[in-house]
Amino acid sequence: MADNTDNENTFQGLEILDYIVIVAYFLFVLGVGLFVSYRSNRSSLSGYFLSSRSMHFIPVGASLFASNIGSGHFIGLAGSGAASGIGVAAFEFTAIYFLMMLGWLFVPVYMASGVYTMPEYLKKRFGGERIRIYLSVLALLLYIFTKISADLFAGALFITQATQIEGDYAIYISILILLAIACLFTIAGGLSAVIWTDFVQTVLMIIGAFILCGIGFQETGGYNQMVESFFKAVAQNRSHSDPNDSSSELCGGVPDNAMHLVRGVDTDLPWTGMLFGLAINSIWYWCSDQVIVQRSLASKDMIHAKAGTILAGYLKLLPLWIMVKKASEFELLMAGRVFVLVLVVISIIWIPIINASQGSQLFVYIQSITSYLAPPICAIYLLAMFWPRCNEPGAFAGLMVGLIVGLIRFGLEFGYAIPPCGSGEAKPPQWWYDIIFSIHYLHFGIILWGITGIVTIVVTLLTDPIPEKHLYRLTFWSRHSDKVRIDLDSEEVEPPAQEQEDVQSLKALTSHVEDVSFVRKCVNFLCGIDNKDKSEEPQEDQMAIAELTPEQKATEAALFLKEEPFWKRIVNLNAVLIMAITAFIIGFYA
Template sequence: MEIETTTAANGTQGDNFKSSVLSSVDIIVIVLYFIVTLAVGLWASRSSSRRSVKGYFLAGRSMSWLPVGASLFASNIGTGHFIGLAGTGAANGIAIGSFEWIAPYLILLLGWVFLPVYVSCGVYTMPEYLRKRYGGQRLRIAMSVISMMLYVLTKIAVDIYAGALFIQLALGINMYLAIVSLLVVASVYTILGGLKAVIYTDTMQTVVMLIGGVLVMAMSFAKIGGYNVLEERYMNAIPKTTIDSWGTSNSTTCGVPRADSFHIFRDAVDSDLPWPGMLSGIFLLGTWYWCTDQVIVQRALASNSIQHAKGGCVLAGFLKLIPMYIIVMTGMVSRVLFPDEVACVEPSECERVCQNPEGCSNIAYPKLVLEVLPTGLRGIMVAAMLSALMSSLTSIFSSTSTIFTLDIWTRIRKTATEKEQLIVGKITVVLLVAISILWIPILLTSAGGQLFIYLQGIQSALGPPIFAIYFYGILFPRINEKGAFWGLIVGFSGGIIRLILDFSHKAPPCGDDEYRPAILFKINYLYVSSIVFAASTIVIFTVSYLTAPPKEKELYGTTWKTIHKRMAESHGRKPSLEERVVVEPSENVEPESNEMVEKKEEDINNDYRAETDQSKPSEYHLSDLYEDEGYAFWLNAIAISLIIITTFLMGYYG
């Protein structure tokens, strides 16, 4: 095929990409995309409740299952996924897709286990839940700072790098101008409309991403002769430099596809994704991400009922089955079509091809878009990539501003009015844009190798301790604030040490002798997540059982066990004050005067009277937790079918 002969022989890779100028039709498609995106965002912002904290940060809790599910998926599948997953698929095969196929189990865990507790507490942010569950301020503030740091260093950093790489290669324009423009547009409707604008644009962008991804997949597979020949052709997709070296009696395997490229479950010791680490490590990383991450949980909390939240989780779970095909395997097709560029191994050759001596697998997806898609469709896919970047960035801007405003600013300014909180939230978005722009030069010099593995390596070291304090807090009432705090600190410190060792000992080039400490190359990053989680677990339980337990009334409505007491309240009587209020730990609650108690009782009575008005259900009664039995049956049945399908796919490709 003609496209298979396309190499870097005609000049530098940069010159090749700049020659792939988008046509006027492509430009029109991209411009129309921006216009429609802004229109949808502005429309949603005009209809959203921007004058209240609940309306701005949780979309007034008025969203149905469809936009919630689409937003969950779009918030996760960013430009980093398109470039990172396709790149690692091109380099190592389908195993990286296990991150996508384990996700449906974890998304269901969010809807059926974690979310009812969050709704019961009436929280806006994840650190706020920690405050209500454990009491005190240090854990909530520590988590707020850690979360914002992780957002800047991983989410924003990875998305901007991936977006910068794609735009530079695809459009051939000044990268800084392109990124600044995208960040400005992304921040405009986040600032104007809050979460509701983000969720509606996420829904639109999900459609664009799926259509564009399917188009690239279909046309790429057509170029190689279909899905049935992928394995044979991929296993023979070897760069010319490696083949030439064989003629000199060099038996190098550098650049040769892995023998287990088409297997998900790989050797437990020597593989890139050992199967025990995959099952345990991805479970820990994924549950931290899907069940405790502010960006994700905020979308589910915006649902108008627990049933719509569960429906959104089911939809997102089904959508997560798709990236294995439209991203991972499509990246493998890119290696088949462009082995000399995508699979390059010689540092000097990789430097010439993509200005990165570590490897060029990250160009797998942009290469397909530029050289496989025809005019017009190329513009649609560029728009899809831009939509992925926009979706991810706007989600992060919205969620991070929520954390800063409600968890940090309100501690600095305890008398802050609701209007002030809204202003601070919008200013936070502007500051995040500025930080992101300043971070671009650092990203261009530090990001190398396989983007998705880089991201997961960081998260495997830092995510499990965070997951531990939420997981044990929800399921084990005996865990207290002291145990959770020190478990977080010890686990997080261990993860930081691992990252410092990783970044200070660069992996040797392929074929060179290993010189790093054995702890780095013998212990896979997925095993690190299990080790860090185990360390946090030991500290959490040891400290908790050596110190005073929380009082039962302080746990009311904040654990899986105690929310069922609230859900069991009868509709025919007025619950007592003790039954109706989530009492935070007494060591951090100021004594109340008789007047304060009487006023609280009066407020509760007023809320209870409001419950009799069906048009205005009270938040105190947690009506969001009550489910229609008929809908619940079908939701559970569909969720079980999702589990069966996912398990079948994992076994089929195992």
């Protein structure tokens, strides 16, 4: 937006010094990623996917923040803020409560169960393969439709606008540049490289955002003057809602409730949807989404996991002002890297849909897609975690019904989108509005979550329960149990995933590496698999792990959750403090 005075400050493009800074930034981040990739343990599942569970709370917290805050926020969140005011910041503030839920309720169960991924947790919790496979596919679709494609689009849009590169293919060239840089160290280095580059980018983002914030307040005359000027500002290009009627309402006006976080039920951000519908989406995203939870699982212990969520919570206060398994280890490591490539290719194909959706409000697009696909996942994870009676037939039935209902809304809305104000395009018939758009996407998320939960509960109660021997350390109520768990689909005692990997690693250490071809050695190097003969290396620690009885392994899994009393009180106090600060801010801007 801009006022009606003049265009003296019209953006003229970047200068040489700007390009030098941008190139230096990319080279620095790339250098950090490659260095960590080289130094990290990339030859094991724990090393690649969980950074060997050795991370301090500072990089964990920074990575949680950076995994969520990206180009989609700097472009989408800022765009929605300019269009409708600060109400969209409620998405950021409410996330703080669900970060605390992640650290105090969900991570203890995930860590005690010894899993690497969220689908793996559901495999252990319910048995069978269909729920794990389904949720793996759905999680990939969600990231294609929202996070990956939206962030690529937003990042590429920023590059093309800042450099003033024109042409139909400019945005795709920018996307390829971003992908090349990210994939180079992500595919090779695993979670360690991602976390440390996230840490670097968090520091740079915060420093840059504060500088930009200071410049902005200086240019506008301070906070109060900025708010006053905002309500007087108008878009540089404004159209009439009906292009053929000059007396019709102008598009692009500032709404009267722009400075309110809590808004009426019939507004663009209804308080009912923001309180209940957003909670459902947030539990899915912050407590069961692989990309987010994986960061916390990399923590060295529970204190660092909780402290990481607290640090991320403090950082989340800033945006309002600044902006599958029966496979070998080699096959799993390859699959993890190949999937990155597959996802980004599909995401690029989806980008034109984003460009044409939701009246150019990118953040609204992301939240609406989430409300149509994520609530069933949230319902199942909550029931799996807190209701031991929940079983596989019930969970699967709930997921299938939820998927069908969600896809119907998804297809109807994006099959006939509302044209932007002033475009002159034909509007959908009134009955379309009455059926589809009369229910806000956040309200629809509540309905979808309720349908999934009801179906799951009913089918569960009509079918046999899961015996207790299969549930130790897989629910919140049994997270401290030291009893031996017998995994579903098997009557053999199976140690947690971490111990399984240690045994596999021991076997690899006690045997000589076979001669392999030059091509295979190159592939091994790319995947972080060592070609050296390790039969002569010390084996005492690995042997000790392998010789543990199932009872001892169960006890160790339970003891992993033990917290030092002093630091436990510190993180608990900080959790209460950050939630109180958040409540005050929400109340102040309500």
